[in-house]
Amino acid sequence: MSVDMELTPKRKRAAGERCCQPVVYPDVQPAEAVRMASVAKALGDPIRLQLVDVLRRHAGEVCVCELVPLFDISQPTLSHHLSKLRAAGIVDSQRRGLWAYYYVRPEALEELSAWLS
Amino acid sequence: MSVDMELTPKRKRAAGERCCQPVVYPDVQPAEAVRMASVAKALGDPIRLQLVDVLRRHAGEVCVCELVPLFDISQPTLSHHLSKLRAAGIVDSQRRGLWAYYYVRPEALEELSAWLS
DNA sequence: GCTATCGATTGACATTCGTCAGTTCAATCG
DNA sequence: CGATTGAACTGACGAATGTCAATCGATAGC
Numbered sequence: 001m002s003v004d005m006e007l008t009p010k011r012k013r014a015a016g017e018r019c020c021q022p023v024v025y026p027d028v029q030p031a032e033a034v035r036m037a038s039v040a041k042a043l044g045d046p047i048r049l050q051l052v053d054v055l056r057r058h059a060g061e062v063c064v065c066e067l068v069p070l071f072d073i074s075q076p077t078l079s080h081h082l083s084k085l086r087a088a089g090i091v092d093s094q095r096r097g098l099w100a101y102y103y104v105r106p107e108a109l110e111e112l113s114a115w116l117s
Numbered sequence: 118m119s120v121d122m123e124l125t126p127k128r129k130r131a132a133g134e135r136c137c138q139p140v141v142y143p144d145v146q147p148a149e150a151v152r153m154a155s156v157a158k159a160l161g162d163p164i165r166l167q168l169v170d171v172l173r174r175h176a177g178e179v180c181v182c183e184l185v186p187l188f189d190i191s192q193p194t195l196s197h198h199l200s201k202l203r204a205a206g207i208v209d210s211q212r213r214g215l216w217a218y219y220y221v222r223p224e225a226l227e228e229l230s231a232w233l234s
Numbered sequence: 235g236c237t238a239t240c241g242a243t244t245g246a247c248a249t250t251c252g253t254c255a256g257t258t259c260a261a262t263c264g
Numbered sequence: 265c266g267a268t269t270g271a272a273c274t275g276a277c278g279a280a281t282g283t284c285a286a287t288c289g290a291t292a293g294c
């Protein structure tokens with residue numbers, strides 16, 4: 001995952017022939033690209049995308065025990081997906097007693113959403 | 118990547134105690150989730166995200182030979198990334214003579230973009 | 235024909251991913 | 265205390281990913 005966008009000036013064409021108009025350099029900076037790609041990567045699994053959908057449309061916070069029966073995966077696997085979403089900053093959690101409550105951090109999606117539209 | 122959103126009715130809590138409010142079932146259908154996740158997954162690499170950014174902000178089409186020097190990766194690796202973007206439907210290409218021109222298919226990003234915002 | 239060039243393909247490699255069974259940790263309730 | 269429960273962690277597995285060197289196919293120009 002080496003993103004070395006040093007933007008070395010591209011070499012000129014050999015002859016005077018141009019294959020296409022000069023390319024426009026990317027507007028997203030490397031650091032932005034890494035951030036947005038990590039968010040997109042976290043959303044790049046159908047289960048995680050639906051998890052975010054459930055959590056986002058839910059007004060408050062959702063306990064893990066309510067999420068497990070929604071998906072046809074084991075509880076450790078769901079926990080693994082949640083921890084990936086948390087690592088990407090998309091969700092966060094809070095423990096109260098025995099239960100863990102997850103909620104979406106909407107600002108984590110803003111950058112990618114803005115870039116996409 | 119098994120998405121078996123049959124939405125089996127979740128088992129009731131044992132006692133009368135609720136750990137949280139009843140969960141809202143996901144609004145995105147499994148097929149939508151798979152489509153959007155595959156687009157997000159394709160964007161889940163910084164180089165591919167920047168590739169899309171370059172192609173998208175470019176008015177017309179861009180030849181591969183202009184893309185290679187922008188990134189610190191080999192030509193086969195770039196070709197591999199482009200084919201992944203094409204497999205996800207995000208870009209398409211057209212050969213003219215020796216050169217291959219890539220361009221973004223904006224409608225491919227619409228569903229994910231709409232869901233995100 | 236021969237040669238050069240653009241871009242895709244192949245094969246290989248280390249890394250990461252998604253998944254589960256099993257276990258552990260933490261908190262609650264008898 | 266001990267038993268139970270919710271949720272995270274561990275280890276393992278096959279599958280997929282990102283990368284490159286090497287090669288191949290097709291086209292253009294000589």
